[in-house]
Amino acid sequence: MHLHKYERIWLIFGISSLVLFLVVLGVGAFYKGTQPPSHLATVDPTKVEEHEAFREENLGLRKVGENDYIVSVIASAFNYNFGKDDEGNTIRKIEIPVGSNVLFQATTTDVIHGFQLAGTNVNMMVEPGYINSLKTTFKKTGTYTLICNEYCGTGHHLMAFEVEVIDNE
Template sequence: MNIETFEKAFLALGGVLLGACLAALLFASVVMGIQLPGRAGEVDPEQLATTPPFDQPGVRQVDANKYEIVVIGRAFNFEPEEIRVPVGADLTFIATSQDVLHGFNIEKTRVNMMLIPGQISRTVYTFDEPGEYLIICHEYCGVGHHTMGGKVIVE
């Protein structure tokens, strides 16, 4: 089989680009510590009111500069709707949905989780700039979807 020089060049270019993409993913994951929000466990959506940590949604300080933010998505709001945190604090968001599929996205950040009934989602983030950041539901969840939101106030 005879492969033309032009074809060899495109195969080589494709291999180099594939290798570069894999190297970038590995670098971001291992060196920079960037992880996708993942499934952190399961919970019965009908028992959220009696299941820790969802029995007390809100901001909880767990160490000198570390906070846990427990969020419940339900039609058509987030609980809590307003989150206040200090700038530079290490934040762990723990969230789930009580009823249907919801999204949890904080504008201008990489915080973006799917809230699935029965599944606990977890991600970490540090706000480096003070300000007010909007929280939106980015998954259609019903007729009141457009009203579902909240805010993070970083002081």
């Protein structure tokens, strides 16, 4: 099929840009390992608390190494369950030292929820039957709001939690 000379130049320029974009994304994903959250583990949505990661004592922030933490969360309408503190009170806020590596893992006992730490790239879907997870390193101190960004029912907009990234003592 005939293509006008200018059109050929335009298409070569356009398609090369697209290829360049894809190479950047591909290198990021497969060489640097920055993939979107895509954890494959499954769980029975009616028996979430029987799973090792989501037992009462494993919920919330756990230190697992010098600079490494795991945060395990059960989402349900309209609340994020981070477990209880030593006195048996519901945890309403967690504090993470700046510079630490954090693995967030979450699942749900009812409908689909969002898991977005506003102002960061921590943003994933939490779906019944699956555990989703995401690794991040916090480089800046500050207070971040964890919000549900997938509609989950009448109280969806009230579903939130506070995460504070603090200076190392």
